[in-house]
Amino acid sequence: MGTTKKKRELSFKEYTEGILCGNRSILSQAITLVESTLPKHSELAQKIINHCLPHTGKSIRIGITGIPGVGKSTFIETFGLYLTGEEKRTVAVLAIDPTSELSKGSILGDKVRMEKLSLDQNAFIRPSPTSGSLGGVAQSTRETILLCEAAGFNTVIVETVGVGQSEIAVDSMVDFFLLLLLAGAGDEIQGMKRGIMEMADTVAITKADGDNISRAQRARKEFENAIHLFPHKESGWVPEVTTCSSLANKGIKEIWKTVIKHQDLIEKSGILQHKRQEQTKRWMHEAILYGLKKSFYSNEDINKTVLELEKKVIEGEKSPFTAANELLAKYFKNIS
Ligand SMILES: Nc1nc2c(ncn2[C@@H]2O[C@H](COP(=O)(O)OP(=O)(O)OP(=O)(O)O)[C@@H](O)[C@H]2O)c(=O)[nH]1
Numbered sequence: 001m002g003t004t005k006k007k008r009e010l011s012f013k014e015y016t017e018g019i020l021c022g023n024r025s026i027l028s029q030a031i032t033l034v035e036s037t038l039p040k041h042s043e044l045a046q047k048i049i050n051h052c053l054p055h056t057g058k059s060i061r062i063g064i065t066g067i068p069g070v071g072k073s074t075f076i077e078t079f080g081l082y083l084t085g086e087e088k089r090t091v092a093v094l095a096i097d098p099t100s101e102l103s104k105g106s107i108l109g110d111k112v113r114m115e116k117l118s119l120d121q122n123a124f125i126r127p128s129p130t131s132g133s134l135g136g137v138a139q140s141t142r143e144t145i146l147l148c149e150a151a152g153f154n155t156v157i158v159e160t161v162g163v164g165q166s167e168i169a170v171d172s173m174v175d176f177f178l179l180l181l182l183a184g185a186g187d188e189i190q191g192m193k194r195g196i197m198e199m200a201d202t203v204a205i206t207k208a209d210g211d212n213i214s215r216a217q218r219a220r221k222e223f224e225n226a227i228h229l230f231p232h233k234e235s236g237w238v239p240e241v242t243t244c245s246s247l248a249n250k251g252i253k254e255i256w257k258t259v260i261k262h263q264d265l266i267e268k269s270g271i272l273q274h275k276r277q278e279q280t281k282r283w284m285h286e287a288i289l290y291g292l293k294k295s296f297y298s299n300e301d302i303n304k305t306v307l308e309l310e311k312k313v314i315e316g317e318k319s320p321f322t323a324a325n326e327l328l329a330k331y332f333k334n335i336s
């Protein structure tokens with residue numbers, strides 16, 4: 001980072017023109033701006049996004065999740081190459097990985113596994129920002145989706161590790177949610193996955209190749225039975241359960257066909273439009289909460305008092321609610 005030549009700062013016009021004509025280097029720089037925490041950058045980023053807004057919303061947005069090692073990166077490589085190849089689509093791959101500071105950004109950090117896709121002229125791979133809270137990372141990913149759409153990508157894939165809250169964040173920004181599962185993963189994991197399974201529009205059992213084929217097929221039947229017990233989706237869509245192998249390139253095309261079938265259904269019924277409107281509203285409210293939180297915790301005076309009150313709360317001198325109310329009162333007084 002620090003060793004590379006510092007890039008000249010671009011103007012608003014250079015950014016917007018660059019993005020709208022699909023210049024990837026400028027798109028990359030704009031995303032960096034979106035991810036920046038400097039107020040100067042955020043301000044320019046917002047101006048750029050607003051300018052791009054009329055050119056957004058035309059892609060199919062797909063979320064992909066699954067536990068570490070399930071094969072997300074390998075799947076995206078094969079799926080992405082199929083899309084840019086046979087389907088003649090353009091694909092942007094983004095990631096939400098709020099833990100990346102700890103995991104050293106395993107998610108999409110390993111471009112090795114997407115070696116071919118990362119060289120593909122019709123694909124654009126953007127790793128997750130290397131640090132930040134889920135709220136911050138989710139917000140910048142949403143904005144990045146918009147920029148990629150404005151740059152002409154008609155398929156956006158958002159990847160996340162299925163271990164926490166980030167799947168919910170991804171679900172709130174995509175049209176179609178794909179859950180990757182391993183055959184034979186323990187009950188514990190499956191239990192934990194229940195919430196995620198309810199969000200899934202398709203569940204794919206990965207690595208269905210070699211010795212694993214029959215196990216994968218058995219798992220498919222089990223999940224198929226399980227998924228029918230879940231509440232029905234508003235669209236009437238019944239989640240599909242399938243098997244695939246990214247290494248043997250099996251079941252990949254079928255998953256794309258399912259995505260298209262689902263998109264058709266929700267587009268024609270008006271659900272897609274409604275879903276996106278709801279998502280946009282939610283983004284606004286989340287941005288408000290995020291902004292408030294950031295403002296609160298970056299207030300120096302509050303920070304000092306937080307430490308004092310934390311102690312009192314721990315020692316049982318004050319109830320957590322009283323302490324919280326005192327802090328809020330102080331905060332609102334400070335900013336008024
Ligand atoms: N046999 C087989 N192995 C696969 C397949 N897809 C992925 N793998 C292997 O599974 C391992 C994990 O694959 P990744 O694609 O890195 O998994 P991931 O979900 O991205 O993992 P994280 O980034 O750590 O969350 C690698 O060794 C892959 O080669 C497949 O279709 N068949």
Ligand SMILES: [Mg+2]
Pocket residue numbers: 072073074106107108110
């Ligand atoms: Mg990976």
